[in-house]
Amino acid sequence: MNDVPAQLPSFVLMPDTTGAEVPQGISRRSILGVGASVAAATLLAACGGGKGAGGSTGSKSSTLTVGIPSTPDTLDPGATGLALTLLMAFTMFDPLVWWLPDGSNGAKFVPGLATSYSVNKDATVFNFKLRKDVTFHDGTKFDATAVKATFDHVVDPATKSKSGLGALGPYKETQIVSPYEVNIVFSSPNASFLHQQAAGNFGIASPTALSKYGAVGFGNHPVGTGPFKFSRYVSGDRLTVVRNPDYKWGPSDLGTAGPPALESVIFRVITDDSGRYNGLQSGQTQVAMNLPPNTINVAKAKYDQLTVPSIGTPIGLMINVTKEPTDDPKVRQAILYAVDQETLVKSVLFGTSTAAHGVLTPTTPGYSKPGAALYSYDPDKANALLDSAGWVKGSDGTRSKNGKKLQLEILLYSGAGMELPTQFVVSQLAKVGFAANTSVQPFATAQGSFNNGVHNLGSFGYFGMDPYLLNIWVNSNAIKTGFNWSHYTNKAIDAEIAKANATADDTARNAMYTDIGTKLMQDGVFLPLYDVTFAFTMSKKLSGVKTTLNGYVLFHGAKLG
Template sequence: MKAVKVRALAAGLGLAAVLSACSSTDTAAGQSGGAPRPGGTLTYALATSPDQLDPARSGLNVAGRVLRSIFDSLVSLQPDGSVQPWLATKWDISADGTAYTFTLRDDVRFQDATPLNADAVKFTFDRILAPQTKSLTAKFQLNALKSTEVLDARTVRLTLNKPSSALLTNLASPFLGIVSPTAAAKQGDQFTRHPVGSGPYEFVRWDTNSQIVLKRNPGYAWAQPAVKNRGAGHLDEVVFRIVPEDATRIGGAQGGELLAAEKVPAQLAAGVERDKRLRLVKERVTGLPYSLIFNQKQQPWDDVRLRKAVRAGLDVESIVKTLYLGTYERAWSAVTPGVLGYDASLERSYQPDVAEAKHLLDEAGWTAGPDGVRVKGGTQLVLRYVGSYPNNEKSHDIAQLVQQQLKAVGIKVDVDVSSNVAELLTKTGEFDVYPTGTAAVDPDALSGFYSSRILALVNGTQDLAGIADPDIDAWLDEGAASLDSQRRAELYKQVQRKLIDQVALIPIYAPTYTVAASRKVQGLAFDPLNSPIINDAYLAG
């Protein structure tokens, strides 16, 4: 089996089906028509800092943008929605869908010169599942994995607890990149500061909150199929600069200090488009939209009437238009358009209605106090809204507008911008609403947010929304195991409808990944999760 078409991503599904590496290359960096010039440094500004450079331990999309150049995966996800060979040359799937046997290339070496073989694959996946690793995203992506077995130096078998329609797609993720067992064993917890993979660029150093420096891997010769340059990269170095301030980051691209800068805010996009030295790259992001997720473990937000009151009290349309000036689409469901099973019937199925919000609050026994804040039993109605640093994509501005709008219906919003959000979310649970979203190409990503079974399996906590709904759990479980795309689509529609009906979340926007790229940069492409693919990139002129 040299390539497998993932039916979950067929016909316009997933970001990979919308954006090809070739079209991204043309848009992002242009094609000069001449031979690539070797040498030079690509400076690429990130809006936030990765939390880790250990693929097993990180879960941030921004980390994936760096990890993709350091680590390779068993398989690769292609623009047409197919999964094709990469480190694995072929694979066989058992009749019952619970065993995947991969045959590996025999010429791959890690950046520390040790061979990449079946033992390395087993080490990587066993390490992800080990409790002491404290893996989150990678462990979720391997949640169906029961064991990894080495059959010989080039053959490895993954045995699953049940069939998994998302497994092959997940195996293409940078968070399941294969790590050097030698380096990981040597570095221990410090592997995140000294990552070693088999990718086209090697880690040099990480200056905290400043930059991450990579250099060309001279022995590289096993690029994924979408890449034209099968050998070592053209660039000498890639430097990921960490520049949270929008004006500084985009100004750096306009001034030439940076050759690429991600997340161009709407207010600066027009200036980038007018600048003849730059191109504005626009990559549609699919997955779970940026949403306000309620914590239903916390009273009084376990009362659906209060959650509906919050939704009715918010004018999301005006928030999105005010902050993003048409560059982001309003979201209506728990997944974005382009994901298998997206339920378009939910669009405009609810609208802002201040009178209805007030009626729901009255019905629930919350009456207006002397300062306008609703009160019940001597307690004010307070919504604890947890945000995180920095003000990425105007997330803090959203919080302020939510605060202002809900004041009109008598809900006080306390905004806590915390540097320790993970502690609040997974341990103390001391929050009422948390804004988040993630890029993904398969609707199984919903399980990571709304399946109580999966979250308990991964990190011992309840689902983020605190739902523990048996119907949602059952639908998500069946959707993950089913290999019938039509059945999966219907199951995920049922999940979306119940989540919206019960107001487990309030969808805000579906983002677009934007990059201001110098016209000097040629051959830069992006993968389905918006990570830059730098194998073909070079500097012209």
């Protein structure tokens, strides 16, 4: 899949019959698989507005309840580090521009809060012309001030942004050109920005709410422009959002350009897997998220199953390159040879996922076939590497060196469904002489542990919109406070990622990411297991659910009945 064309696209504008400025067309990009060429820019239909385009008029009022597996870290999309938060944030926030599946294995840009955009030649200045008919949930009028406040909030150190800051890259400033026009400016070329701003982290926030609640408090009082409004949040229990009756600026691609058909959506925290399934069976919930594969296998006869693949980094285990014994490249490579991903997917995941072998999923631009081909399952090679590194097998099958066991500390964060797959990994590693201790912590606690490097292997997976997501978990500056849980420091790789992000030509750019992915696999910083997806088991009464390119479901046009 190729990503950024040699000349970044812009909307073509023409007046409609009311005299308002609407886009005549949008750029279309092909997502036909690994290495597919980019489709030529194609003019497509503009999105409309108003209740007549499929809003709640005449629809049955109803409440949708979604069982989610863990507690969000915050409700602020600009601060979060969890994909779960962005799933919920998409109900409350709109991006400047949407990037959505086009229904034919392709993708397209669709106007959001911006009616048009343009990009300068070196991709350092992104100009957005804004809608004039949008109001935030708190009554604040949407304009250029809100866009500037949102991006400045993400880069504010007080926000402690986990994903958004890394995704923004070389952000310099947001310039207000006029009340309804902004320039988002970067200090160096940022070819990933059009995709990144649609990923969920940059849903535009009310400047009034940001000022009122502050960088930290906004996470408990989210105020956006989305189809649903924040109503109530009980930490560890549920988030309730209610229909925004004034919503009329959503893309018709999502099933409605007007208010949603649903009266409200409740996200219930049900950490127990059987509890989420029981809730679905009893009718207390209509959607159960990320059920175990064996349950999905049983439930598929009675319920609809929606598995949403994502651009991103596969589910897997980060390998800490600074802590013994994984500070030795031979030990890391032995781990990669010792694990059979195909058997994992077949025997543990019941075929509900796809085996992964690289640092990016196959639908991600710059996916590295060479990198993914480096480590086919080969326990003999794993044993030979450990032998050459001086680790000797004892009578119990566990290796040791200089009186120390070949012991791995494995840390998982809860709610990610990694416990059973990790048991499989541990059993595979034991066959070549590793001992392992596995512990599970809540995400907020685990992140601190990962940053402090107490682990050898740590659970990971990333939902993204662009291969620049590697900057979030590979960059040398993201070790102590970010997602570089491998503690991998390679300034040359940092520079290569920055250079790729500064390259507008997608053929050249993707080739650079392919090389980066191969190098990361050679260095053994990550054990990929299976491709990152969200799995939603749903009542057959639910219809109208749409999906994003980064694994989420959208409830703009959803209906029950």
